Amino acid sequence: MEFDFKQQGAVTLAEVAEAAGVGESTVSRVLRNEGSFSRKARERVMEAVERLGYVPNRIAGTLASAGSRLVAFVVPSLSNIVFPDVLRGASGVLEANRHQAVFSVTDYDPQREEALVAAMLAWRPTAVMLAGFEHTEGTLKMLRASGCRVAEVLDVDGTAVDLAVGFSNRAAGRASAEFLLKRGYRRIGYVGHDLERDTRAGKRFAAFCETLASSGSPLIDREVCSGASSVESGRLGLERLLARHADLDAVYFSNDDMAIGGYFHCLARGIAVPSQLAIFGYNGLDIGRVTPQPLSTIRTPRVRTGQLAAELVVTNAPPQVVDLGFELVEGATA
Template sequence: MTLAEVAEAAGVGESTVSRVLRNHGSFSGKTRERVMAAVERLGYVPNRIAGTLASTGSRLVAFVIPSLSNIVFPDVLRGASAVLEENRYQAVFSVTDYDPGKEEALAAAMLAWRPAAVMLAGCEHTEGTVKMLRASGCRIVELLDLDGDALDIAVGFSNRAAGRESAAFLLKQGYRRIGYVGHDLNRDTRAGKRFSSFCETLDAHDTQLVAREILAGASSVENGRLGLERLLARTADLDAVYFSNDDMALGGYFHCLAEGIAIPSKLAIFGYNGLDIGRATPQPLSTIRTPRVATGQIAAQLIVANAPPQAVDLGFELIEGATA
């Protein structure tokens, strides 16, 4: 089905059909009704790529994200998509699995579509990715981390500050035999920043991290449960455990329930992200709540407005919960 056939069916010119479908330029309400009726009757699907190449501005916004299994990134996409759809932009996304090399390849693939903007997680990228992004001419938005030099726009919060506040909270509660359970810190650089500043804060208060268990691969509830089991098998006298995120912390929580370990009197648990499920457990999870949906919304608003380069700090909230 072609634009010409739609124009013939609606009794108007092809340029008029194009204006109606792009919602740009002058046409009457009756003309729009005739065109849209023809579109629906004929099952016409506009060629958005051709429209992008023929126009001065793309309507595509590309997301290159680490994961879809971690609810953090779907939350960001949900916030951004609402704004983009309202402003007639189309979101497309690809998943890197926390692999910097894969991020570079996917960024190159996305840039080949000449998007209006590319949104990525974090501030750390390969040299090749940075060169491509700088040379692309499109807007760049880095999400969920402000601990680095932004290429263009950055929206999120400081992961280092989150690590510091987590440690300070546990110390204030009187915990001193503290352990850590996490996932691959080399790939998830934001988790690595939180862990590093967490340990630095303990050191500043003459307290050492007693033990750690870092599992290969991505975070998950199962890995959190397995990690805590292994940690306690080696160091049974811990009084608190800091987890790389809420997925892992919930796994630790379930391990304690299964083994009859009283929380928090026998062992305190602290997470990161503030997931909804963490508030629904019998004892709400002590954690840091991050503004994930707002991060996506504001990032999209800045793109739509063609805002100048800037860093937007949305902060985070420490949730005392009932597990620490």
């Protein structure tokens, strides 16, 4: 059987204007909901849009306007809820202010981040939002020369290009160690993911180790899994760590995903939590609150981080660093 497809071009603004019996400028004003137009004109335009199936070219619209309404997000991952939470917080503010969010994912690769930043800047966005302060020199040069706002989120331990909104990862690492030490744990291990790529996790781990060492109870051992963090890697990581050090009394995980995996390992092997082994995470994910024993962790203000970063961008706020802090959740696993 043969099929005969007829290639058709997209419906244009001019075709909508002709169908509605108005000028193209009127169609543009109606679709942007800006400027003056009559109720009758709006009804005719919207009827034509629906009948013709017209989809506005938002990208072309932003490039043709005096100021782009695009806000580019370059994030490391979408595999856990952290970065989607930031995007969710920001998108509400941007939508209310008629800005459009676009995003790309680096997989924690600095060179990929540089390439994606270059691609995003080619669209002349009004702002670029990135995670943390650690970028290649090429990325930093492009951001500084771009003329757009730059918002670095989820960290305040570093020098901002322009705007920064988040919390101190080093302070979170110290607070986690202090909590475990205060509870009397002394034989402490660590399970995490790639610390070289995830620089924020690296900062937490370094501060955690420094705090333990200064107390006279240095970290016993660590198990760092290659690749992205996950529940599975947390479970396997704890299994490998305990195979080497069965006498550990607490384990600090790089995030809640991995901590939940460690908790599942304990359930499967009959390891009593926290009497035999304490578990401590990071991020304060919802799943950690609904486990049989709520996870002991650090809760971070991810949605608020996205909201405030977007607010600073759309109001054209002066350069600044905003520390939103974090909350230590005692939970029941430590």
